[in-house]
Amino acid sequence: MEQDPSVFLFGEDLRANVFGTSPGFAARFGDMRVRDIPLSEAGAVGLAVGAAMTGLRPILDLTISSFLYCAADQLISHLAKARFVHGGQYVLPVVVRTACFYSGSNGAQHSDRPYPMFAGVPGLKIVVPSNALDAYLLLKASIEEDNPVLFFEDVTLRGVRGRVEVTDEDLASRATLGEAKVVEAGDDVLVIAIGGGVAIGRQVRELLAAEQVSVEVLDLRTVSPLDRDLICSEAARIGRVVVVDPAHEQCSVASEVAALLVEEIFDSLQAPVRRVCTPNIHPPFNRALERQLYPSRDGVLRAARSVLGSRSDREP
Amino acid sequence: MSTPGQASPAETLGSGGAAAVDPPEARTLLRGMCLIRAFESRVKQLSDLGELTAATHLSIGHEATIVGACRPLSPSDYVTGSHRSHGHLIAKGSPIGPLMAELFGRDNGVCSGMGGSMHLADTSVGCLGESAIVGGSVPIAVGAAFSAVYRDSGQVALAFFGDGAIGEGVVHESLNYAAVWKLPVIFLCENNGYLVSVRTTDVVAAKHLADFGRPYGIPAVTVDGQDVIAVRDAVQRAVERARDDGGPTFIEALTYRFEEHAYGLASPDYRSAEEVEHWRTTRDPITLFRAYCAERGLLTNAEADEIARDCERQVDEAVVFAGAGQDPSMETARFAMFAPASWPPGGRRAT
Numbered sequence: 001m002e003q004d005p006s007v008f009l010f011g012e013d014l015r016a017n018v019f020g021t022s023p024g025f026a027a028r029f030g031d032m033r034v035r036d037i038p039l040s041e042a043g044a045v046g047l048a049v050g051a052a053m054t055g056l057r058p059i060l061d062l063t064i065s066s067f068l069y070c071a072a073d074q075l076i077s078h079l080a081k082a083r084f085v086h087g088g089q090y091v092l093p094v095v096v097r098t099a100c101f102y103s104g105s106n107g108a109q110h111s112d113r114p115y116p117m118f119a120g121v122p123g124l125k126i127v128v129p130s131n132a133l134d135a136y137l138l139l140k141a142s143i144e145e146d147n148p149v150l151f152f153e154d155v156t157l158r159g160v161r162g163r164v165e166v167t168d169e170d171l172a173s174r175a176t177l178g179e180a181k182v183v184e185a186g187d188d189v190l191v192i193a194i195g196g197g198v199a200i201g202r203q204v205r206e207l208l209a210a211e212q213v214s215v216e217v218l219d220l221r222t223v224s225p226l227d228r229d230l231i232c233s234e235a236a237r238i239g240r241v242v243v244v245d246p247a248h249e250q251c252s253v254a255s256e257v258a259a260l261l262v263e264e265i266f267d268s269l270q271a272p273v274r275r276v277c278t279p280n281i282h283p284p285f286n287r288a289l290e291r292q293l294y295p296s297r298d299g300v301l302r303a304a305r306s307v308l309g310s311r312s313d314r315e316p
Numbered sequence: 317m318s319t320p321g322q323a324s325p326a327e328t329l330g331s332g333g334a335a336a337v338d339p340p341e342a343r344t345l346l347r348g349m350c351l352i353r354a355f356e357s358r359v360k361q362l363s364d365l366g367e368l369t370a371a372t373h374l375s376i377g378h379e380a381t382i383v384g385a386c387r388p389l390s391p392s393d394y395v396t397g398s399h400r401s402h403g404h405l406i407a408k409g410s411p412i413g414p415l416m417a418e419l420f421g422r423d424n425g426v427c428s429g430m431g432g433s434m435h436l437a438d439t440s441v442g443c444l445g446e447s448a449i450v451g452g453s454v455p456i457a458v459g460a461a462f463s464a465v466y467r468d469s470g471q472v473a474l475a476f477f478g479d480g481a482i483g484e485g486v487v488h489e490s491l492n493y494a495a496v497w498k499l500p501v502i503f504l505c506e507n508n509g510y511l512v513s514v515r516t517t518d519v520v521a522a523k524h525l526a527d528f529g530r531p532y533g534i535p536a537v538t539v540d541g542q543d544v545i546a547v548r549d550a551v552q553r554a555v556e557r558a559r560d561d562g563g564p565t566f567i568e569a570l571t572y573r574f575e576e577h578a579y580g581l582a583s584p585d586y587r588s589a590e591e592v593e594h595w596r597t598t599r600d601p602i603t604l605f606r607a608y609c610a611e612r613g614l615l616t617n618a619e620a621d622e623i624a625r626d627c628e629r630q631v632d633e634a635v636v637f638a639g640a641g642q643d644p645s646m647e648t649a650r651f652a653m654f655a656p657a658s659w660p661p662g663g664r665r666a667t
Contacts, residue, residue, distance in 0.1 A: 008466065032466060038496070043455045043489030050459020050473070053444050054394065056466060058459075074486065077449045078456065085435035086445050087427030088652040123653060146655040 001029055004057065007143060010035040010044065011061030011097070019063050020158075021097065041067050045074035048094045049082055057093040059143060065098040065152060066112045079148045080123030091146040095139070099153040100195070102246065103294055108282035111290070113195070113247040115152045119224045119256070125149045125177050126224040130198035132162030134221060137175035145177055154195035154246065180227035182234065186216030189304050190238040192231060194220045194253055196295075197244030197276075203297045204304055213308065223253050231257060232264045239270035240307040244295050249277035271307040276300050337545060342605075342614040345544050347623050348383035349602050352376075352403040354627040355412055358635065359402070359419065363579050368419055371581075372433045375403035377574035378506055380601030382407045384547025385474060385504050385569070388555045394442045394460040394473035396453035399434040400506070400573075401446035404476050410438040412630060413637030422641025429644040430652045442471075451477055451484030454503070458490045461501035461564075472500040472558040474551070480511035482525050491566070495532040500558030502551060503529065503566045506541065508573040513586035529566030541569030542601045545608075572599060 001007045008029075013019060015026040015036050025034045037044050041062055048058040062068060068075060075096070083092050102111040119126050125147055129135040135153065142149040183198065184205050191201035198219045205215035218234055220226065235241045241261060245254035254275040261273050276295045283290050337345070356376045362368040375382060378400070386395065386407035397404040405415055410426060418425030419433050426438050434448035444460055447453035457475035464471035481487050482505070494501045505525050509516055522528060529536030535557070539546045547569050554565035572595040576583050609615040615623075 035497075038489070038492055040486075040489035040492060042486040043458070043493050046452070046455025046486060046490070047459035047462060047493060050394075050396075050444065050456035050461075051463045051466070052459075053439075053456070054460045054463040054467075056463050073449055073452060074455065078447065078452055082445055082456075083655070084649075084652045085427065085431035086437035086439075086652075087425070087430045087648070088655070089427070089437055089439045090444075091655045125654075146657075 001025075001033065006055060007057045007059065008033040008035070008051075009059045009061065010037055012037060012039065012063045014061055019099070021061055041071035042074045045071040045079055045096065048096070049074070049078050049092065052092045052094045053082070053090050057143060059095045059097060062096060062098045064110055065100050065114050066109055068096070068098060068114060068118070068150075075118070075124070075150075076121050080121045083147075084123060092148050093143075093146050094148045095142045095145075095151055096149070097139075097151045097153070099155050100246070101155045102283060103156050103291060105285055105287040105290060106283075107285045111283035113152070113154075113278070115150070115223050116245075116247045116252050116256070118150050119253065120251070123148065124224060125222065126152070127177060127222050128152045128154065128195040129221060130154070130157065130193070130195055130219050132160070132164045133166070133170065134175065134219075136164060136166060137170060138177070138221060141175040141177055149177065152195070156196040156246075157199070160199070175221075177222050178225040178227060179222070180218055180220045180230045182216060182230075183219045184215065184217040186214035187238060188214045188240065189307060190216045190218060190234055190241045191244060191300065191304070192218045192220060192235070192241060192257055193244040194223065194246075196246050200295055200297055200300050201244055204300045207297070207301060208304060213304075215304065220253065220257075226256065226260070228260060228264075231260060235261050236265040236268035239268055241269070241273045242276060242300060242303040242307060243273065244276045244300055246294050247277060248280050249275060250280050252277045271309070274303040274307055276303050337612075337614060339614050342609045343623065345383055345387065345548070346602070346605060346609065346615065346620060347627065348387070348407050349379035349544065349605065350624045350627040351412070351630065352379045352382060352406050353602060354624070354631045355402060355406060355416070355634070358631045360575070360579055362635075370419070370421075370432055371578045372402075372419065373400040373578050374573075374575045375400055377572045377595065377601070378403060378508065378541070380544035380605065381504075381506050381541035381547050381569040381571045382476070384544040385476070385551045385567075387548045388552040389442070389472070389474060391441055393471050393555075394444055394457060394464075395476065396444050396457040396460070396473070397446040397476040398450065398453065398478055398481070399446065399448040400478065401434060401436045404446065405436050405438055405441075405443050408438070408443050409441045410436075410443060412634040414438075416631075416634040417638035417641045420638045420641065421643070422638055423644040423648065424637065424641035428648050428652065429641075430649065451481035451487040453477070454481065454487050454490040455493070458494050458499060458501055461494065461499040462497060464500055465497075470559055472502065472555055474502040474504055476504050476506060479505060479507040479509065479516040479520070479525055481505070482520055482528055483511075488528070491529065491532045491534060491564075494564040495534050498561065498563035500561075501564045502554045502558065503534070503564065504551070505566070505568045506571055507568050508571050510573070510577075510587065512577040513583055515586075524568060526566055526568040534564050534566045536566035536568070538568040538570065541571030542599050542604055544601060544605050
């Protein structure tokens, strides 16, 4: 926002910084560039489309990701399709920022992780960062992107400390939407993960290291576009794959990754690809019950052992 | 006989205290209406011949509303619209060759064959895009109006939408945004009395659709949509207010669709043949305006005929232009999907 006066931020509860996404912004950037909105999500997305068509770079903060459903038509039929149906006459640099508030006993209507749903819509780029530095670099890349971006923040990661001092090297390497990243290298099992799943992959890596099993963790970072090349090359090299995705299992990102691997590198797989997702049950309010649903360290560990189980030199 | 729920049509055009119409202005208004009529009539013909196969939603009958609404706008002002779209682009000055080519899905179409009849846009004349989702483009006009304020550009935005759109929540959200942020936007409702086959008055809880502007504190007016001067003057006042930081205006133009909802759509009897005939014979906006001009000596019948013939010729040329187009390539579709990474910041924009 300091670098480009055409960037403005609008959304719910921003001036008071209720959700921590806009600390001091109102005072720093003024009334025109930091705006609270009525609870009219569809109108807000349409407004962002109109502003972007005419030269601005809106960032729309819709706080809780299930609020995107209120704006489904504007997101799908307008934001995602406007450039296309009009033959590419303009750019649509819109960022819709939203958070997945799961695992907090918020009940089913506030606990969704709907990024796979929107990944089924061509025309949207979809980002789900897994750590603080990526959240910064990917958000910056999203704002600089000339196409619509839905930016999903995994709230289970809020409160997790991570490096946020941005080095020249970080800036030089510029996060690119569509690039996954190997965050922990390994050779025996590949854990492909997204959002909060990445931290779980790292925990499992530590546990299995004690058993002389080397786990590689690949952070997808963006759901759309998927980094097909890196996913396929790492999976083909390692041959045993677990995909961790906090979304509901059916039609999850994990499903897409599994399908990709079966189609592209089937001959290199040494075990069936295992998905660790949320079963198709709505998040219950009851905390103990809710936590059983999401991908956990134990669940990923079981899946990792399962794909290792078929390895001849590691029979149980 | 008027459409149920519609106010009695004004007996004479411009009865609402019209500003003067001089001969050049009369020509401009008549030419605009005739060009839409000629274009739409040709679309009918091409559909009948089987040359145009996709659905088209014709603006025949709506010409005075559309031309009157666009006349006070500058080329840089923004317009958004609906599935009944062709007239909006024509009245805003978009060249009709690429418009016709778009209806054929050709690569020389205004949207490179990606959008077709219901998704026209021409940013070079401020037409940001028609949407085939009823009411869907209304908040986009509000966003463009916000952008104009943000950039302090003095532009205004006009959102065309039909009576059916008043049932869409996003239209009410848009009215609220425009009102609380006091944005330079004109909500122009083309009320033709029917949502496809349903009488508007049977499903809308207000006597006049303009009443929906008032709860938001938006000045609202109902005008005779067959009266090009009345529409022009109402929009002129709205544009002046918008440019003067006075905020939005809601204008309901009472009009009538002379054809079916989509051309060729076989419709059951939801309106009588007499009703349609009544509008065609006594409320045709072009006939009414020609009579007005003849009475006041603004244009002779011969001059008016020549304008109509010239519009026909332009449409002939547009069809020839369309015929020279090819099927677009998949590369064009890919380009339309995403702006390339190399797209320069501040590249082609509607500004």
